[in-house]
Amino acid sequence: MQPTTPTPTPADEPIDDLASAPAAAELLALASAEPPPAALRGRVLEAATAARAAGRPPVAVDEISPVESFRRTLADLGRLVATLTPDDATSPTIDGWTVAGLLGHLTAIEEHLGATLGWWPEAGPIEQEHDHRGMTLPAVHAAQSAPFEAVRARWAEVVERVTHQLPRLESRLDEPGVFHGIDFSIRSLLIARSFEVWTHSEDIARAVGRPLPVPDVARLRLMTDAAVRALPIGMLLTGREPRGRSVRIVLTGDGGGAWVQPLELGGRAGPPDLTLVTDAVEFCRVAAMRTRAADLECSVIGDPELGADVLAAVAVFAA
Amino acid sequence: MIARSNAAGIDEPVLVARLAAGDDSALSEIYDLMAPLVFGVARRITADHLAAEDVCQEVFVQLWSSSGAIDLARCSLRGWLSVLAHRRAVDWVRSTERTRRREAREHPPTEHDGRIVDLADEAVAHERADRARAAVAALPDGQRRAIELAFWGGRSYCEVATELGIPEGTAKSRVRLALARLARQLEEDAD
Numbered sequence: 001m002q003p004t005t006p007t008p009t010p011a012d013e014p015i016d017d018l019a020s021a022p023a024a025a026e027l028l029a030l031a032s033a034e035p036p037p038a039a040l041r042g043r044v045l046e047a048a049t050a051a052r053a054a055g056r057p058p059v060a061v062d063e064i065s066p067v068e069s070f071r072r073t074l075a076d077l078g079r080l081v082a083t084l085t086p087d088d089a090t091s092p093t094i095d096g097w098t099v100a101g102l103l104g105h106l107t108a109i110e111e112h113l114g115a116t117l118g119w120w121p122e123a124g125p126i127e128q129e130h131d132h133r134g135m136t137l138p139a140v141h142a143a144q145s146a147p148f149e150a151v152r153a154r155w156a157e158v159v160e161r162v163t164h165q166l167p168r169l170e171s172r173l174d175e176p177g178v179f180h181g182i183d184f185s186i187r188s189l190l191i192a193r194s195f196e197v198w199t200h201s202e203d204i205a206r207a208v209g210r211p212l213p214v215p216d217v218a219r220l221r222l223m224t225d226a227a228v229r230a231l232p233i234g235m236l237l238t239g240r241e242p243r244g245r246s247v248r249i250v251l252t253g254d255g256g257g258a259w260v261q262p263l264e265l266g267g268r269a270g271p272p273d274l275t276l277v278t279d280a281v282e283f284c285r286v287a288a289m290r291t292r293a294a295d296l297e298c299s300v301i302g303d304p305e306l307g308a309d310v311l312a313a314v315a316v317f318a319a
Numbered sequence: 320m321i322a323r324s325n326a327a328g329i330d331e332p333v334l335v336a337r338l339a340a341g342d343d344s345a346l347s348e349i350y351d352l353m354a355p356l357v358f359g360v361a362r363r364i365t366a367d368h369l370a371a372e373d374v375c376q377e378v379f380v381q382l383w384s385s386s387g388a389i390d391l392a393r394c395s396l397r398g399w400l401s402v403l404a405h406r407r408a409v410d411w412v413r414s415t416e417r418t419r420r421r422e423a424r425e426h427p428p429t430e431h432d433g434r435i436v437d438l439a440d441e442a443v444a445h446e447r448a449d450r451a452r453a454a455v456a457a458l459p460d461g462q463r464r465a466i467e468l469a470f471w472g473g474r475s476y477c478e479v480a481t482e483l484g485i486p487e488g489t490a491k492s493r494v495r496l497a498l499a500r501l502a503r504q505l506e507e508d509a510d
Contacts, residue, residue: 014469014476014494015409022398023502026356028470029401030451034359036375041354044376045347048383054343058387250342258342275344277333299333 055258064218066190067169073194074159076213077106077201081152084208089148091207095133097140099204100151104143106200107155108136110162113193116179117186119165130181191226194219199288214281220255224280227287227314232265234313247310248272251280263310274302276310286314331396338386346383353397354379357404363471364408370415374407409473447508454504458497461485465493466501 018025052058064072081103089100097105108123112135115122128134143151173187184192194215201213215223228249235242242263249259256279260269278298285291293311300307329352337345357378362371378400382389389399455463461483468474468482480490 012476012491014474014479015406017495017498018405018470019402021498021502022394022402023505024498025401025405025470026395026398027451027454027501027505028466029356029360029397029404030448031455032359032363032471033355033448034362035355036358036372040358040372040375041347041350043372044350044354044379045343047376048346048380049343051380052341052384054341056341057339058341058385248342248344250337250340250345252336252340256340258337258340272344275337275342277337277340277342299330 057256061221062218064222065170066173066187066194066222067166069194069219069222070190070197071163071166072219073197073215074163077197078156078159080201080204080210080213081155084152086148088208089151093203093207098144099207100146100148101140101144102200102203103151103155104139105136106197107143107158108139110158114162114165116177117169132180188226191222195223195226195284195288199290202290217254220280220284221257223284224251224255224257227284228259228261230316231261231310231313232263232267234316235263235309236265237316238309238313240309240313242306242309244270245273245306246270248275250275250277251283252277253280256280272302274300274306274310276300276307283314286311287316289315332391335386335389335391335396338383346379349382349396350379353400356397357400360401360404361408364405364473365411370411374404374411377407378404405470412473450508454501458500462493462497462500465490466497469494
């Protein structure tokens with residue numbers, strides 16, 4: 001056990017033996033326990049949060065822009081796609097689509113993204129623009145019956161064009177836009193695209209038995225932050241009315257953090273009615289509807305009914 | 320959903336996970352539960368109320384700042400804090416050369432301070448503190464005196480040996496036997 005930055009002490013000392021016997025140290029400490037002065041509490045907590053801001057993990061996370069997040073996530077998927085064989089391409093993934101079909105879906109979405117951002121005209125007539133899956137069905141079906149090399153080359157070509165244009169968005173992040181009929185800032189659109197491309201990268205990896213791609217901490221942090229802040233929308237979409245209520249979300253592991261989030265759209269954070277503690281990546285998988293909320297391993301401290309409502313609302317990203 | 324608690328009814332893995340994620344309310348909870356442990360060790364070793372406050376602050380700031388490094392598979396949170404509090408208090412004693420004052424203090428380390436211990440009025444905590452004191456009192460006399468000097472007195476093995484008039488090797492084995500016995504006692508209490 002190494003609870004502290006060691007202070008130089010002569011070797012072979014009781015202090016070192018105690019460090020190896022924390023249970024004995026605990027018992028000795030219990031025997032001398034004494035309430036501290038009441039005023040010390042505030043001083044200690046203030047000093048602690050001055051040393052490390054609340055809400056943040058102990059190790060500072062490098063912050064990246066949503067542009068870089070999306071670029072890295074596309075690159076991760078590119079590395080996975082490059083290893084796929086024609087046999088892999090016929091493996092079933094989600095919604096009855098094959099891997100090739102899913103790649104066709106992603107190709108169509110990136111084409112539409114570029115058109116929405118004004119980089120090029122739409123590839124064809126857009127019907128059902130509000131329907132993320134439905135609008136790509138022709139592309140999905142075409143990809144499932146085309147030679148896989150052509151599907152892969154088409155996806156790579158579109159991604160290369162998108163990646164080439166991405167740096168231009170750095171100065172447009174707060175610009176409003178509409179995608180699938182939903183109002184977005186470009187910042188939140190790019191985070192949502194990172195979320196989707198990562199989720200489908202996992203879909204493909206699962207389908208072909210490869211290790212799941214793990215986003216770096218900086219990207220995870222963008223995604224967890226977006227997923228937590230989307231909770232009021234999720235509550236609204238799932239028919240909950242959490243007037244004046246707030247939740248403390250504590251996400252552990254890489255990309256985690258702690259948030260006190262109002263649950264009412266436009267509401268102000270107040271004392272939390274509930275604390276929900278779970279793993280950051282699993283939380284993202286619930287948001288992407290790849291893990292069922294009921295299967296999420298988490299601790300709910302507080303109102304259990306509100307806890308169930310919040311978990312049901314987490315999946316807003318896939319809604 | 321998970322729910323894990325130790326013998327004291329505290330879900331330490333969840334508390335530590337919350338700390339690591341930056342949940343300052345978890346730090347408040349841990350402070351409320353465990354500050355008497357940390358402050359008591361610090362005050363007993365330093366024999367200085369203000370120094371004990373400083374040590375207490377230092378320990379909880381370190382807990383908050385390096386919470387990702389706590390390995391509950393190796394020791395409990397209480398154990399982690401106890402070791403750190405002891406180390407920081409001994410550091411203070413040594414760095415401020417208070418040894419002489421400590422030796423001359425009104426209440427020698429072998430005597431229990433009657434003002435001590437209520438652990439935030441928790442009946443269970445009070446009972447655990449009573450059992451802990453009983454476990455220390457039940458040690459063979461030689462081991463008890465050696466561990467009291469080493470833990471609450473912050474002495475080196477050489478100093479323990481000198482004060483008890485025994486060889487240093489004997490001082491080491493008495494302290495180590497006492498530590499092993501106390502650790503077993505805590506495990507039995509937890510069962």
